[in-house]
Amino acid sequence: xxxxxxxxxxxxxxxxxxxxxxxxxxxxxxxxLVPALLAAYFASLVPEVSNGGRLxxxxxxxxxLNISLDFLVDGLSLVFALLISGIGVFILIYAGAYLKGHKDxxxxxxxxxxxxxxxxxxxxxxxxITFFVFWELTSITSYxxxxxxxxxxxxxxFALQGLFVTAGGGLALLAGLILLGTITGEYSFSGLLESxxxxxxxPYYTAALVCILIGAFTKSAQWPFHFWLxxxxxxPTPVSxxxxxxxxxxxxxxxxxxxxxxxxxxxxxxxxxxxxxxxxMITGAYLAYSNTGxxxxxxxxxxxxxxxxxxxxxxxxxxxxxxxxxxxxxxxLYKGALFMLAGALDxxxxxxxxxxxxxxxxxxxxxxxxxxxxxxxxxxLPPLFGFVAKELLLEALLQSPLWSAGLLxxxxxxxxxxxxxxxxxxxKPFFGATVKMPKQPHEAPMAMLAGPAVLALLALIFGVAxxxxxxxxxxxxxxxxxxxxxxTKLALWHGINVPLMLSAASxxxxxxxxxxxxxxxxxxxxxxxxxxxxxxxxxxxxxMQGLAQFASWQTRRLQNGVLGTYLLILVLVTFGLTGYTLxxxxxxxxxxxxxxxxxxxxxxALLVVAATVFACITQSxxxxxxxxxxxxxxxxxxxxxxxxxxxxxxxxxxxTLTVILLVLVLFKLPPFVNLSTPxxxxxxxxxxxxxxxxxxxxxxxxxxxxxxxxISTFFIENSYALAQGRNIVNVILVDFRQxxxxxxxxxxxxxxxxxxxxxKLRAEDQQKP
Amino acid sequence: MRTSTLILQTAALAIMPxxxxxxxxxxxxxxxxxxxxxxxxLVAASAFVLYAFTFGxxxxxxxxxxxxxxxxxxxxLLGLASTIPALIAGQPMLTAHWWQLPLPGEGYLKxxxxxxFDIGVYLAVxxxxxxxxxxxxxxxx
Numbered sequence: 048x049x050x051x052x053x054x055x056x057x058x059x060x061x062x063x064x065x066x067x068x069x070x071x072x073x074x075x076x077x078x079x080l081v082p083a084l085l086a087a088y089f090a091s092l093v094p095e096v097s098n099g100g101r102l103x104x105x106x107x108x109x110x111x112l113n114i115s116l117d118f119l120v121d122g123l124s125l126v127f128a129l130l131i132s133g134i135g136v137f138i139l140i141y142a143g144a145y146l147k148g149h150k151d152x153x154x155x156x157x158x159x160x161x162x163x164x165x166x167x168x169x170x171x172x173x174x175x176i177t178f179f180v181f182w183e184l185t186s187i188t189s190y191x192x193x194x195x196x197x198x199x200x201x202x203x204x205f206a207l208q209g210l211f212v213t214a215g216g217g218l219a220l221l222a223g224l225i226l227l228g229t230i231t232g233e234y235s236f237s238g239l240l241e242s243x244x245x246x247x248x249x250p251y252y253t254a255a256l257v258c259i260l261i262g263a264f265t266k267s268a269q270w271p272f273h274f275w276l277x278x279x280x281x282x283p284t285p286v287s288x289x290x291x292x293x294x295x296x297x298x299x300x301x302x303x304x305x306x307x308x309x310x311x312x313x314x315x316x317x318x319x320x321x322x323x324x325x326x327x328m329i330t331g332a333y334l335a336y337s338n339t340g341x342x343x344x345x346x347x348x349x350x351x352x353x354x355x356x357x358x359x360x361x362x363x364x365x366x367x368x369x370x371x372x373x374x375x376x377x378x379x380l381y382k383g384a385l386f387m388l389a390g391a392l393d394x395x396x397x398x399x400x401x402x403x404x405x406x407x408x409x410x411x412x413x414x415x416x417x418x419x420x421x422x423x424x425x426x427x428l429p430p431l432f433g434f435v436a437k438e439l440l441l442e443a444l445l446q447s448p449l450w451s452a453g454l455l456x457x458x459x460x461x462x463x464x465x466x467x468x469x470x471x472x473x474x475k476p477f478f479g480a481t482v483k484m485p486k487q488p489h490e491a492p493m494a495m496l497a498g499p500a501v502l503a504l505l506a507l508i509f510g511v512a513x514x515x516x517x518x519x520x521x522x523x524x525x526x527x528x529x530x531x532x533x534x535t536k537l538a539l540w541h542g543i544n545v546p547l548m549l550s551a552a553s554x555x556x557x558x559x560x561x562x563x564x565x566x567x568x569x570x571x572x573x574x575x576x577x578x579x580x581x582x583x584x585x586x587x588x589x590x591m592q593g594l595a596q597f598a599s600w601q602t603r604r605l606q607n608g609v610l611g612t613y614l615l616i617l618v619l620v621t622f623g624l625t626g627y628t629l630x631x632x633x634x635x636x637x638x639x640x641x642x643x644x645x646x647x648x649x650x651x652a653l654l655v656v657a658a659t660v661f662a663c664i665t666q667s668x669x670x671x672x673x674x675x676x677x678x679x680x681x682x683x684x685x686x687x688x689x690x691x692x693x694x695x696x697x698x699x700x701x702x703t704l705t706v707i708l709l710v711l712v713l714f715k716l717p718p719f720v721n722l723s724t725p726x727x728x729x730x731x732x733x734x735x736x737x738x739x740x741x742x743x744x745x746x747x748x749x750x751x752x753x754x755x756x757x758i759s760t761f762f763i764e765n766s767y768a769l770a771q772g773r774n775i776v777n778v779i780l781v782d783f784r785q786x787x788x789x790x791x792x793x794x795x796x797x798x799x800x801x802x803x804x805x806x807k808l809r810a811e812d813q814q815k816p
Numbered sequence: 817m818r819t820s821t822l823i824l825q826t827a828a829l830a831i832m833p834x835x836x837x838x839x840x841x842x843x844x845x846x847x848x849x850x851x852x853x854x855x856x857x858l859v860a861a862s863a864f865v866l867y868a869f870t871f872g873x874x875x876x877x878x879x880x881x882x883x884x885x886x887x888x889x890x891x892x893l894l895g896l897a898s899t900i901p902a903l904i905a906g907q908p909m910l911t912a913h914w915w916q917l918p919l920p921g922e923g924y925l926k927x928x929x930x931x932x933f934d935i936g937v938y939l940a941v942x943x944x945x946x947x948x949x950x951x952x953x954x955x956x957x
Binding site: 785 | 851884896910912943944
C-alpha cells in the first residue's frame with residue numbers, strides 16, 4: 048500500500064496525456080484527486096505514530112546490494128508527507144487555472160506529479176541509497192519545472208543553475224551517506240537512529256558531517272548557496288508555490304532534522320548549523336526587504352525561513368525542535384498561500400512589481416482578504432499559527448545553551464525586516480491610490496483562490512487552537528526529531544513575557560521600516576548590485592566559466608582530431624604501464640626452445656615480418672593496404688596451423704573485407720603527402736618498436752605463468768554434454784559466453800551507427816583538412 | 817564504380833548464390849563443425865560486397881530489400897529474443913533451450929535458442945558490414 052502510495056505519482060503520469068484530452072480545463076481538479084487520496088491515506092496513518100510510534104514498511108528492491116524500498120513512517124516523515132500531498136492538492140487545482148490553455152499543460156502535470164512522487168519518496172525512504180535516489184529525482188524534476196518556459200533563455204539558465212547547485216551538493220551528500228553507512232554498517236535511517244553516539248565519536252565524523260551539510264545546505268538554499276532559490280522564480284508560479292513552501296527546499300532541512308539525533312549533540316554540528324542558519328536568515332530577510340518583485344520578495348523570505356529552521360536544528364534543545372516543527376508547518380501554510388496569491392496578482396494585473404500595483408482592494412476584495420490573513424501569519428501576529436511559532440522561536444533562542452544573545456539579536460533584526468516585508472505585501476498592492484496597471488485588474492478565479500483560502504484558514508485554526516494539530520501529529524514529529532517522547536503544551540497566549548515584548552518591538556520597528564521603504568529601497572538596491580559583483584552568485588558564474596574554459600582547453604589538447612596523437616597516447620600509456628609492471632615487478636624467463644619448430648613456421652613468421660616492414664616503408668597507400676592484408680593472412684595461416692580452423696576462417700574473411708573497406712576509403716583520401724617531420728616519424732617508430740617488444744615479452748611471460756588452471760579442459764569436456772555442440776569455439780560464442788557475444792553484436796551495432804552518421808550526417812566544415 | 821567488366825559481372829552472378837548458400841551452410845552447421853553465425857555473416861557480406869562492386873550500391877540495396885540498418889536491428893532483436901524462453905521459465909538469463917521436432921521419416925529437427933541467437937549474430941554482422949560498404953560507396957557518388 049505504501050509502495051503504491053509513494054509511486055502513484057509516477058504511475059498516474061501515464062494517464063495524464065489521455066486525461067488532458069478528456070478533462071479539458073477540469074484536468075487540475077481531476078488530477079488533484081491523486082494527492083487528495085494520498086493525503087487521506089497518510090492521515091489514516093496518523094494514529095499509528097501520534098504517540099511517538101514508528102512504522103517500518105519493508106519492500107525488497109535489490110537485496111543483493113542492500114538497497115531496499117523500505118519506508119520509515121514516524122511523526123517527522125508523516126508531517127512532511129501530509130504537507131506535500133495536502134498542499135499538492137491545491138497546487139494541482141491552481142495550476143489548471145494559472146496555465147489554462149497552455150500548450151504544454153499535459154507535460155507540466157507529468158513533471159509536477161513526478162516531482163511530488165519523488166518528494167514523497169524522499170521524506171519516507173528509510174534506506175539511505177533509496178533516499179539519495181529520490182533526492183536526485185527531486186533535483187532533476189525541479190530542473191524541468193523551473194525551466195518549464197524553455198523558450199526563455201533566463202528560465203533555462205536559472206533552471207540549470209538550480210540543477211548544478213543541488214545536484215553538485217547531491218554528490219557530496221552521496222559521499223556523506225556512504226560514510227555514515229560505513230561507520231554504522233547500516234544503510235538505513237532506522238539503523239542510524241539506533242546507533243547512539245557511535246557516529247559522533249568515529250574518526251570519519253567530521254568528513255561525513257561536512258559532506259552531509261553541503262548536500263543539505265545546497266538543497267535548502269543556505270548561505271552561500273542561497274542564490275539559486277530566488278533565481279528559480281523563473282518557474283511558473285504554481286511551481287514556485289510548491290517547491291518553495293513545503294517541498295524541494297525543505298528537503299535539506301528534513302535531512303538535518305532526521306540526522307539531528309544520530310549526528311547532533313556536538314559543538315561542530317550545532318555551531319555550524321547556527322552560524323550558517325543565522326547568516327542565511329539575515330541575508331534572506333535583508334534581500335527580501337530590498338526587492339520590489341513580489342515573487343523575489345517571497346523567495347528571499349523563504350531563504351530567511353530556511354535559515355531560521357537550520358538555526359533551530361542547530362540549537363537542538365527540545366524547545367528549539369518544538370519551534371522547528373511549528374515554524375516549518377506555519378511557513379509551509381502561509382508561504383504556499385502567499386505564492387499562489389502572488390501568482391493571482393500577477394495574473395490579474397500583468398506585473399510582478401509591487402511598486403506598480405495599488406488600490407487593488409476594490410477590484411480584488413477576496414484576494415485582499417486572504418492575503419491579509421496569510422501575511423499576518425508571515426509577520427507573526429496573533430491569532431495566527433505564525434505567532435505561536437515566532438513566540439516559540441524567540442523562547443528557544445532565549446534558552447539556547449550557546450550564543451543566546453547573539454542569535455537573539457540576529458533573529459530580532461530579521462524579524463523586523465520580515466514584518467516590514469509582510470506589511471509591504473499587503474499595503475503596496477491593495478491600499479493606496481489606484482495605479483494604472485498593464486492589465487485591467489479583476490478578481491482571481493475560484494481555482495486560484497481555493498488553495499490560499501484553505502491554507503490561510505488552517506493557519507488561523509492552528510493559531511487559535513494550537514493544541515489540535517499538536518496532539519494529532521506535531522508532538523509525534525517533535526518526538527521523532529528529539530529522539531524521545533515529548534508532550535508539548537502549545538498555546539496562543541503565554542502571558543506577558545520576554546518573547547512577547549521582543550515580538551512587539553519587532554512590530555514597531557517593522558512599521559517604521561515599511562514607512563521608510565520608498566526611500567530606503569532604491570539605495571539598498573543599488574548597494575546590492577555593487578555587492579553582487581563579489582557575491583556567491585558571481586563566484587558560481589566564475590566557476591562555471593572556468594569549467595567551460597578548462598573543458599575547451601583539454602578538448603583542444605587531447606581531442607585535437609589528429610588520429611596519430613590519439614594512437615600515440617593510447618599506445619604509450621597502455622604499453623608504458625604494462626611494460627613497467629612486466630619489467631620491474633616480474634622476472635621474465637627468456638629461455639625458450641626453438642629446436643622443435645618447423646621450417647614453414649619460420650616461413651610464416653618471415654612473411655609476416657616482411658609484410659609489416661613493407662607496409663611501413665612503402666610510399667603507396669594501396670601497397671600499404673595490400674601488405675597489411677598479407678600480414679592478416681599470415682596470422683590466419685598461423686591459426687590454421689595450430690588447428691583453430693574457425694579462427695582461421697574468420698581471420699581470412701575479416702582480412703578480405705577489411706582490405707575492401709580500406710580500398711573504398713582510400714579513394715576518399717587526399718593525395719599522399721608527408722605532413723610529419725622526420726623527428727616525429729622516428730619518435731613514432733620508437734614507440735611502435737617499444738610497444739611491439741613489450742607485447743612480445745608479454746607473450747613469453749604468459750607462456751611461463753599459469754595462475755589458474757586452464758578453462759579449456761572444461762569446455763572440451765562439457766561442450767557436447769551441456770551445450771549439445773561439438774564445435775567448441777562456436778559453443779563458447781553462442782552458449783558459454785553468450786552474454787559477451789550479445790554485448791559484442793551491440794558494439795557492432797554502435798560502430799555501424801557511428802560510421803553511418805559520419806558518412807550521412809557529415810559536419811558542414813567537412814571540407815577543411 | 818560501375819565500370820565493371822563483363823567477366824566480373826558474369827562471374828559475380830555465378831559466384832554470389834554459391835556464396836550465399838555456403839554462408840547459410842556455415843551458419844547451420846556451426847554448432848558441430850567449423851562455422852557459425854559470425855563466419856556465415858562474413859561470407860554473406862562478402863557475397864553482397866562482390867555484387868555491390870559489380871553492379872553498384874543501388875542495385876545492392878534493391879537486392880537486399882531491407883535497409884542494412886534494419887538487418888542489423890533485426891539481428892540485435894533476435895539476439896535479445898533468444899533470452900525470452902529462459903525468462904519465461906524463470907531461469908538465469910541466456911540459459912539455452914532445446915526443442916526437437918520430429919520430421920517425417922527417421923530424423924528430427926533440432927531447434928534451440930542458441931540457433932536463434934546465431935541467426936541474430938549472422939544478421940548483425942551482415943547488417944553492419946553492408947552499412948559500412950553501401951554507405952561508403954554512396955558517399956563516392
